[in-house]
């Protein structure tokens with residue numbers, strides 16, 4: 353543990369300079385989550401079933417990751433993501449006939465139940481108690497759904513039940529960035545057996561920095577030493593081994609969130625140049641519910657990934673990439689969800705990509 357009281361009276365964590373972990377080093381030094389083996393067994397069973405039933409499978413990652421500051425965790429860093437993008441998209445993928453592995457942050461939004469989130473549409477508010485005349489004590493049989501809520505509830509519930517019967521949705525949970533990385537590696541390695549029939553939709557907001565286990569305080573950080581200084585290490589760029597090693601044939605869509613809109617397209621092109629995957633969807637924090645940009649390589653066989661490119665890479669040639677902006681008008685149509693159009697576009701692109709590969713064999 354590297355905490356020490358400095359002469360200026362501050363807590364300092366990880367007083368070595370920050371490191372950038374390769375994926376290999378990361379997995380060799382950071383422990384897997386205890387539930388990993390069990391999760392992998394569930395994924396194997398699920399994939400066998402989808403393979404037999406000849407379904408395409410999408411892995412949807414959703415919600416934010418935490419970065420614990422102590423081994424006995426009291427404090428952690430987190431981010432804003434509620435998991436709306438992932439949970440909503442998962443429903444549209446199911447509707448399009450895909451089987452979905454929904455890998456989400458514990459307690460973030462989930463497909464179907466998202467319509468009854470405790471903050472926007474609380475469950476108890478759409479139920480009524482019909483008290484039988486002459487009695488003041490309500491019984492369970494007297495609970496009724498409010499008439500104005502019935503149509504939507506019936507639609508959500510019947511789709512949910514149909515998905516359960518078909519066995520096309522598998523839910524996995526993560527909390528920390530470490531859980532996320534281990535799970536993503538394991539799931540993508542399993543999914544690779546589907547070849548081109550798998551799609552990756554990486555919408556989770558994953559921390560770029562973490563505190564390695566070896567540098568964490570065992571116990572709650574004490575406040576008696578004054579201000580707190582923490583130097584974190586860089587989380588490995590996980591898209592690199594995902595594309596190049598774990599799932600070489602998958603159709604991979606990553607998301608890029610920025611708050612400076614001018615960075616969206618250049619950063620998306622950089623990611624494609626660096627990792628060589630199929631699509632980056634850029635979104636600006638405040639506009640993400642009604643506007644996104646698809647950035648992809650122009651040619652069917654993308655410019656190969658450039659491992660030599662440094663973190664601050666030069667801008668890749670714009671002629672190699674194309675952008676498609678997708679915007680919806682929420683004033684005209686407040687019920688519209690942009691994920692419906694995002695998923696429709698990706699389903700088309702994935703099908704075209706499989707067709708091209710089949711023709712080229």
Ligand code: PAZ
Pocket residue numbers: 415432433434435436437438554555556557558607608609610635640
């Ligand atoms: O979860 P949410 O609906 O609130 O937000 C979705 C999002 C902005 C996290 C997602 O669209 C995204 O951009 N994910 C990747 C973030 C990133 O690591 O750049």
